[in-house]
Each structure stands twice: as C-alpha cells, then as structure tokens.
Amino acid sequence: MQSAIPRRFDASGPPDCQSDVRRSVFLPKQKSQPPSILLIVDSQPLTFEAFNVPLTGEQLGRRLRRASNTKNRTGTTMLDTELRTMIDEVKDGRMDRRGFVQRMLAFGLTAPMATQILAIGGVAMAEGPSVYKPTKRGGGGALKLLWWQGPTLLNPHFATGTKDQDGSRLFYEPLACWDADGNMKLVLAAEIPSLENGGLSADGMSVTWKLKPGVKWHDGKPFTADDVVFNWEYARDPATATVTIGVHRDITVEKVDDLTVRITFKKPTPFWADAFVGAPGSIIPKHLFAEYKGAKSREAPNNLSPVGTGPYKFVEFKPGDVIRGELNPDYHMPNRPHFDTIEMKGGGDAVSAARAVIQTGEYDFGWNIQVEDDVLLRLEKGGKGKTVYAVGGDTEFIALNFTDPNTEVDGERSSMKTKHPLLSDPAVRKALSMLVDREAVKKVIYGRAGRVTPNFLNGPEKFVSKNTSWEFSIEKASKLLDEAGWKPGADGIREKDGKKLKLLYQTAINGPRQKTQAIVKQACQKAGIDVELKSVVASVFFSSDVANPDTYAKFYADLEMFQIPMSQPDPAQHMRRYHSRNVATKENKWQGVNFPRWVNKVYDAAIDAAEAETDLVKRAALYIKANDIMMQDIVFIPVMHRLKVEACANTLRPVVSGWANETDNLFDWYREATG
C-alpha cells in the first residue's frame, strides 16, 4: 500500500491555492517596485512581436548573451541597449528580479521566459527571496514532524524512497537545493556556477563549484573538496550498491583546490545541477565513510548515526519510528536554525497524520497528506493547523498502449512487433482524450490539490506549452467515432470490421485512482466504448518483478494510469523516458521506461536535440515541442497536475518546494508567535 503510492500529491493546483502558499507562506510581503522601472517602461515602446518566443528565442538568447558578456559593446540595437540596461540593473541590485520579470510581462513575455533571459544574460540562477525572519539562532523550541511513512535509513546514497532522503536531509546537506519556485538556493556552495563567474563552461561540458569556506562537520572536522570527490567515488562504485549510482557513473569529479571541485560530463549537459544538488545529492563525510566504500558499505556505523553539516545534529534514530536531532551551534548560515530540537516521527496513515497536525496540534508538520479535500476542509474548520500546497511538475496521466496486449509474439505480449488493433486508430485516441472529464476529476477527487491541464509536461513554467488545449465532450467524441467508421452494434458498443471497442484500463490500488477510473468509464460507456477496469496492488503494479504480468512496465492492458514524479526542476529525465530507444520489451527485461511503446522519430529528434542544446531558450522550446508532439499523437491523456499537500500548524512557517524534498529547505523554517 505505502511503497508505491506516488509520494507527491503534486500538480498544478488551482491558481488560488498556489498563490495562497506563495503569498502567505513564502512571500508574506511583496516588495514594491522601484519607480525607475516604470519610467523605462514608458520610454521604450518594445513590441510584442520582437519577443515572439518560440521563433526568436534562440536569436534573442544569443543577442542577450552577447550583449551582457561582451565588454566592448558596440553597435547594439535599441532593444539590446534597453534590455542590457535592465539586466545590468538587476545585476547591480538596482532593479529587483521581480520588477524585471513584471516589466517583461508587460511586453507579453511569460515570467519564466523573463527569468530565462536573466539567466542567459549572465545573472546567476538567482536565489529566490528569503523570508526568514528570526534574528538569532535557536529559541524556536521543538519542531515535531510527522512522516506517516517513517524513514528507514539515514544514508542518502541508500535512500530507496523519498522518505529516506527526507530523513537524511535533516543532517546531511547538498551543495545547493531548490526553493519553492524552482530557483536554486545555495547550501554548501559559495556561489551558483554561471557563465559569468566561470563556473559553467560555454560548451556545457563541465561545471565548477566553489565551496563555502569554514563549514564544519558535526564532529568538528572541516568540510572540503575531498568530501565531494569522495561522494562521487563512493556512489559510483557498483559494490557499494548505492541508488545514486545513476547520477554519478557518467560524470568525473575532480578537486581543483580545497574549496573548488569540477564536474566534467561526457557530453554537453545543459542541466548541470543534478549531482550534489537537492536531497539525493547530500554529501556524506569522507573521514567516516572512506573505510566503508564498496562491499563493506553496509557495515559503516554512521549509516545509522549521521554526522553531517546540516542545521541539526543527530541524536537518535529508530528505523521506521523516530529520528531526533538538536540544534547545531556551529551551523554555517547566520541566525539558523530556529528550532532547538527536531523530531521526525514515522508510522500510521495520512488521515490520522492530518488529524494530529490540523485538529489536535500534537505535531507541527505532516508530510504528504494524500487525503480527500472535503476531509481536509472539515479538519481545518476551527483547527490548529491548515494545509499548504507546493507546485511541482507531477502529472497523473493515462497512458495508451500502442502495441497489442492480447497477442503473444515470442512469449511477449504488448510486443513491439504488434500494433494495437483499436488504439492505433487516431480517431479512437482522440475520442478517448475527449472522454476524460478532468474538471470533474478535480472537483470530485483532488480539490485544491489538483489542476486541470492539457499537457504532459507541467513544469517548471518555462517548459510548459501554451499551444495545447483540452475539452470534454461526449457528443464530439461520438461524432468523431461515427466518422471514423466505429458504429454502435446491437449491444450499444461500437465496432468496426468486426472489432469491438472494448478496452482494459488498469491502475494501482489507491482511492483517488479508482474514483478516476469510474468517472472515465462512465463517460466512455455513454460514447459506446466498453471499458473494463482493473486495479493492481501498488507494490505489484510499480514493481520491477520480471515474473509478474501485472506490472506497469509489462502493460498487459490497453490503458493504464499512474504518475511519474518529477524530482528536479528540469524536464530532461522526464521526457527522455519516451524516446523510442527506451521502449519496454522482453529483451530489456521490461526495464525500458517507455511503457506506451510509442515510437515517433520527430519526438526522438527533439529530445536528442534538447539534450545537446546549451542555449536555454532553444532547449525549452524543444521540450515544449516534444510535449506538443506527445499531445498531438495522444500518447498520454493528462488527468491531473497534482500538487504536494502538507499539513502545517498555523504558527509554523515552512518552506516547501514542489521541486524538492520537504526537508530540503528546512534551514529556513521558523515559527511565528501568532498564527
């Protein structure tokens, strides 16, 4: 039950709840814009056409980079001058990022585009605004966290689930993490690598991190570049059996000096912030783990008693039950942490966790509250806490099988040698996409924790396509099927050439999913499509067990619904899955992750191009194109963009990002005297 439920309740919730979080929790005060910005707006009548994003993004990017990187700027256009002035103003701190973004919005650019222009213009992937208020270290009392699936181990390299990453992250830290808006935030690094500061190479082949000086492990030993290099060696050794090996085996990490490391990639890597960033990139100390690299990794005593660099020092750990920590008086960030002790309790279920936080106030924060919205609304009435939401990119979707699940070829069903007898007709796929009533799913099931979406790729903002749309219409779907030759038979079920329109629709057992299935089935029935529902225990559905026919990778059904969490604010990993080389087959023991077994050369080309593209604007355009191809072909029917839902005491001011683990920004959490 617990293991495979997608941890995130992600997606793009309704704008109202998002802004609620951002404004009230993360950004209590909005800065007013400097008046100078307005003047610039008036003086420069930039036209919308000049910024037509998908077309001129690349040129714009180049021009901007030229504009900001070249010392002797000659012969620049008015546009360049104006933009450059603004970018410089942002760089010098005369204009704030928000101001810049809002100006750009006035020209018809989206906010993420504007942010991207800043990034290209040489302003580092800036840190989001910090709202941390306490002016001294400690004094916040105890912070009590309730994780209804308790962490079972505390070595980030062994973390099988996000719960383990959450637990490890209390004590261990990465070089940088992600804030609520998907901006990078520095932790152990001294500055964010950029082209400007020489941290990034122009060809995208390497990234150089400068480490914060004076950082100490909890046992007093200094944190240096050796520790970072060691983590790479440790994780990439197959004998160590880490789960982070995938991130580390294709890179090379070298020490430049005591406080500088360089990561070199095998091929141009536009998204360079994978290794050592976020909770999975947390760094363990070399001096305590060096002896336990390789086959002896399990014997390291510190697997259970972490010595990290984080805001809290380790006190006690009981797997699956409780983790305790206390304030680290030598923490490297000023005035942090706020709380004197920290406790993370595990076990139980989501509903009672919500109760313990929102209703009785026994705990301050409850993780991943996958509870129906009306239950939460009831608990919130007159309670001691509330729910908070964080927007990430997690999308619940229905995948369509492009191969035939009912014909066996060489001992393999859903074989690449077959074609789906019904779903290979685009009209059927199109009709199906019109039969998923996303608005009803949101209203009945997800409530504030979901947003309807026409896209497969729902974040970060700059990668979200604006070219797509969706609709729910049983009449239009019926008409489409009529036109394609699918005529209702005697039993009301449509058929064509003797093939009946009957589909098997499977998913994991999980309340909201079964309800969604019922909503879809009902609409399909009205349109003359017979849908048989099947639900599989989550631990089976999501398992990699080769012998089991009911896994999502085998896909022995016509439709299946699940979600793949997006764990970092970049679509590369997410979109790469559906490259045609990744189809799941018997040959690769169903380890391929392209479960719909969809093959589209244009898509492949877009993904290949995006992975090698170092121009960020062009890269974003390629991913948007990839999403659009997917939606045109109707490989997936997006059901819901899901938000992370957490329960939180009224007085607590947590910082939770949809792009990171809940504990990733723990150093910025504090409590206010009044709710």
Added chain:
Amino acid sequence: MSQYVLRRLLIAVPSLLGISLVLYIVLALAPGDPFSELATNPNVPPEVAAALRAKFGLDDPIYLRYLHWLAAMVQGDWGFSFVSRMNVDTLILQRLPTTLYVIGSAQILALLIAIPVGVYAATRPYSIFDQIANTFAFIGFSLPTFFTGLLFILVFSITLDWLPFVYSSDIKATGIRWLFEQIRQAIMPVMVLGLFQAASMTRFVRSAMLDVIRLDYVTTARAKGLGQPRVIVKHAMRNAMIPVVTLVALQMPAVFGGAIVTEQIFRIPGIGSLLISSILSNDTPVVMAVTFVFACLVVLFNLIADILYGWLDPRISFR
C-alpha cells in the same frame, strides 16, 4: 519430566523446519519487490534496481535462497533488512521493549478483569451481575480493535483532548514525569487491546468455572464446612484454570508479536508495525525473522502450557 521436555523439544525441530520452509516459499511466491519504490524514481535508472536485486540475491532460485537463509539462521545470523540495511536482530530488539510494555500491560489488564469477573459471574449465574457482565463481554468482543481504537481517539484525544494519540517511543522527561507520560500515552492502546481480550476471556473463565462448580468434589468441599471463598479459590478455580491457561499460553506469543492493527492506529513502534511495514515493502528477511520467531514462541508456549497442566492437575502425567 526432563525427558518429556527434551522429547518435546526434539519434536519441535522438524515442525519448525517445516514452518520455516512454508513461510519462505509463501513469501518468495508473493508478488512485489523491495526496490519497487526505486522504479518510480526518475533519478534512478532501472538497471540500478536490477543490480541491487542481484546483489541482495533476490534473483537466485528459491531453494538456494532458503538454504542460505537457513544456514545463516542456524549460526545466529538473522540477515539484514533490505529496506534499512540494518541487521534484523537489532531492528527487532529495538522494537521489543515497546511491544512488551504495551501488549503485556494489555494482557495483564485483561486477566485482571477477566478472572474476577468471570469467577464471580459463575458463582451467581443468571444474576443481574452475570447478565451485565455477559452483555459487556458480547459487546466487547464484537467490536473490532480498529473501531474502538478510532472511537477512543475521537473521544479522548479530539473531543476531550485528554490523551495523545501518537505514541512516542522515548519521552524526553525524567523521573516521575517520565512515568506519568509513559502511562498517559499507553492508556488508550492498552485499554483497546485489554478490554477486547478481557471480553472473550471473561466468557471463557465463566464457562470453565460453571463446569467445575457443579462437580461433586466442590459440593463435598462445601459439605466439609469450608467457606465460600476457600471453596472457590482453592478447589474450584484451580481446576477451572486449565483451559484458561491454554488460552493465555497461546496468547503469549502475541505479546511478543505485537498487535498489528492497534500499533498502526496509535503509531506504536512495536513488532506488529515492523511486520506490517516490512510486508508492505517486501522486506523478506525481516518478515521471515518476525514470523519465524513467532512460530518458535507458539511452540515454546505450548510446551509451557503442557507443563503447567501437570502442576495444576497432578493427575495429568508426562509421557
């Protein structure tokens, strides 16, 4: 008698072997994968999960895995948890004190209620007291613990706000305050379990007592002029306890095994919650160890019950 014990212990060996074999096969055949959580993590390529499976020997044939497990177990090596990569025995020992405290207290509470109430009800069958005791007993064992647990939480934690409903394995207070907190947080789970046990046990004690109290030797004892308390306690109860001892002995393994449902509801970090989370994450070594220890305890307590019979009723001989 020592010969009897030795013989029983020897007989236990093949039955335990049989139990372990069945357990292992059932677990191996059960679908699922301890690394299924990795499969949905886009950061982790599928080969990594496959490599981990291979490294932990999950791809070996079942008989080989069983033999490995058995060989290690005989040498006292219980293996390590796939999920926490910690030794299984440490994991279990960490959970044992809480389970013993909570479930043990519940059992004691059940006995403290069941024996006096059952005996008293049997001495006055169909009296008002007996009727009331019976009614409550029926209600008690008809209500499942997951229901009474939630009911208690709603009443005592949420409405009245008297008791916490999240169990904490170590309370930070010291001295008398520690003791107070420890008792306070255990009240609800102990009540839920204890009352449930007490209900069925009361019925049991009552009927065992009723059987005995009508026998001739009890009448004889009364005829000798012995007082009621002496007749009941010394003569009737001793014999009536034989079936009760069986019942209690068979419930003792549960004291070590924990109560899965109640532990889950109150977040008690006991063996029961360890077992359920291990089953859900397909952590075979832990499930195997817990269930096997459970089997051993059942065998052991059966033996203890048999020996106790001899003490309670010298006519039962060990052969």
